Amino acid sequence: MSELSEIGLYGLAIMGQNFALNMAEKGFKVSVCNRSPSKVDDTVARAKAENISTLVGFKEPKDFIASLAKPRKVVLLVMAGKPVDDTIAKLSEHMEEGDIIVDGGNEWYPNSVRRSKELESKKIMFVGMGISGGEEGARNGPSLMPGGPKAAYDALHPILERSAAQVEGSPCVTYCGEIGSGNYVKMVHNGIEYGDMQLIAEAYQIMKAIVGLSNDEMSARFAEWNKGELKSYLIEITSDILKKKDDKKAEGYVIDKIKDCTGMKGTGMWTVKEAAEQAVPAPTIAAALDARFLSGRKEEREVASTILKGPTEVPSVSHEQILEDLQSALYAAKICSYAQGLCLIKAASDAEKWNVDLAECCRIWRGGCIIRSSQLDNMRAAFSKDTGLKNLMIDADFAAGLNSRHCQWRRIVTLCIASGIPCPAFCASLNYFDSYRTANLPANLTQAQRDFFGGHTYERIDMEGKFHTQWSESHKDIGDLKDRTAGNIGS
Numbered sequence: 001m002s003e004l005s006e007i008g009l010y011g012l013a014i015m016g017q018n019f020a021l022n023m024a025e026k027g028f029k030v031s032v033c034n035r036s037p038s039k040v041d042d043t044v045a046r047a048k049a050e051n052i053s054t055l056v057g058f059k060e061p062k063d064f065i066a067s068l069a070k071p072r073k074v075v076l077l078v079m080a081g082k083p084v085d086d087t088i089a090k091l092s093e094h095m096e097e098g099d100i101i102v103d104g105g106n107e108w109y110p111n112s113v114r115r116s117k118e119l120e121s122k123k124i125m126f127v128g129m130g131i132s133g134g135e136e137g138a139r140n141g142p143s144l145m146p147g148g149p150k151a152a153y154d155a156l157h158p159i160l161e162r163s164a165a166q167v168e169g170s171p172c173v174t175y176c177g178e179i180g181s182g183n184y185v186k187m188v189h190n191g192i193e194y195g196d197m198q199l200i201a202e203a204y205q206i207m208k209a210i211v212g213l214s215n216d217e218m219s220a221r222f223a224e225w226n227k228g229e230l231k232s233y234l235i236e237i238t239s240d241i242l243k244k245k246d247d248k249k250a251e252g253y254v255i256d257k258i259k260d261c262t263g264m265k266g267t268g269m270w271t272v273k274e275a276a277e278q279a280v281p282a283p284t285i286a287a288a289l290d291a292r293f294l295s296g297r298k299e300e301r302e303v304a305s306t307i308l309k310g311p312t313e314v315p316s317v318s319h320e321q322i323l324e325d326l327q328s329a330l331y332a333a334k335i336c337s338y339a340q341g342l343c344l345i346k347a348a349s350d351a352e353k354w355n356v357d358l359a360e361c362c363r364i365w366r367g368g369c370i371i372r373s374s375q376l377d378n379m380r381a382a383f384s385k386d387t388g389l390k391n392l393m394i395d396a397d398f399a400a401g402l403n404s405r406h407c408q409w410r411r412i413v414t415l416c417i418a419s420g421i422p423c424p425a426f427c428a429s430l431n432y433f434d435s436y437r438t439a440n441l442p443a444n445l446t447q448a449q450r451d452f453f454g455g456h457t458y459e460r461i462d463m464e465g466k467f468h469t470q471w472s473e474s475h476k477d478i479g480d481l482k483d484r485t486a487g488n489i490g491s
Helices: 014-025 037-049 061-066 082-092 109-122 134-140 150-163 181-211 215-225 233-242 267-277 283-295 298-304 319-352 358-364 375-385 396-403 406-419 424-436 443-454 481-485
Strands: 007-010 030-033 055-057 073-076 100-103 125-132 143-147
Touching (some): 007 014, 014 030, 014 037, 014 055, 014 134, 014 150, 037 055, 061 082, 073 150, 082 100, 100 109, 125 134, 125 150, 125 181, 143 150, 181 233, 181 267, 181 283, 181 406, 215 319, 283 319, 283 424, 319 375, 375 396
Antiparallel strands (some): 125 143
């Protein structure tokens, strides 16, 4: 093996350490460096303890870069934002034409586009790469979503393919497209994750508050669901979480001691903002984001619980029937979360000319990442069969699954409303399904209102063109209608 390393990793918090050890364990010689020298010592010590001999540490950026074979390849795993800019500035002064910098953090995609342009003067290639799977995935094989120059990906892919999660011999990595695309795919992955997690939380609340199951009973039910159509990482860990006994005190369960305030790092918010920018409906993901915002208002909710009233009686329904319906509702609503995210990726890909392959997104999400699910095989098949598929819900197989479950789904939403149990993501998903399958929405009235108060014009179903009506005597001729529709979304 050459004395020079095949790749370098800068940023040795737990994710950086784990990914560096992952690459080294796969047989690549890896150089590591960090702003705090002690982290370098810790990582080298971990490698030694895990019998990994292909990892070497450096405490000075210049020595770190000099240790790499050309073209030099450096992965950054530092906090998003200014720390990334500072690190690029520090490392790039020792780099040269043809070298590659990969940012593996959760970054807002325009920042990656900007950094790529800034590095063009030095002819250093820049890649924004989403990494999903948390600490475990980073160490044992994550899902990797790189976007940037194709030449950079070609130089990186032997390392990325061997270090990524493997499913049926297929590495969970693909070239997403030009710069920004990898960050975008990872951002939307996290948005889907928000929706999925909220749906599971709502199912937990229904089991607990309406059915009255114990933690162990809920754990067993999620474990049972994980053997069938709901098989996924999030369902699996939910079962494990619910049965975990309190490790701080002698009795009880950890879940019952956790404060009901959900944290976030911003990617779900970015997804909802981008959905608005791209005019793509994402109500399940938005409902999940709102649920996190509401959870943070703990003190307000505690006061409101003593003032605002809900139903005093829960409808009498067979508990086993509720659980059967809940399984179907959870399946259907989860499909909506994926459908919304994939539609958003497609819209942005078309707008930015990234040419992101949705079938490939589904393939690389099958292993390593947080939203991995047995249904991703079917999703990949749907987009492989029809590359122009507008929405996952209208694929023949998924449509059949939704059509056969919507009654159970409605019963769950109705039960929650009648019982006063919040189910924002279940309800948003069902409204998405119902709106998408409705040929004639009441938007005609909304358009009439817009034309009435603002002269915004409307289209007719029986004539081509844009029209305006003088709705009352106070309305006047507004002249050239083209001036009134300039800038309209979708016009």
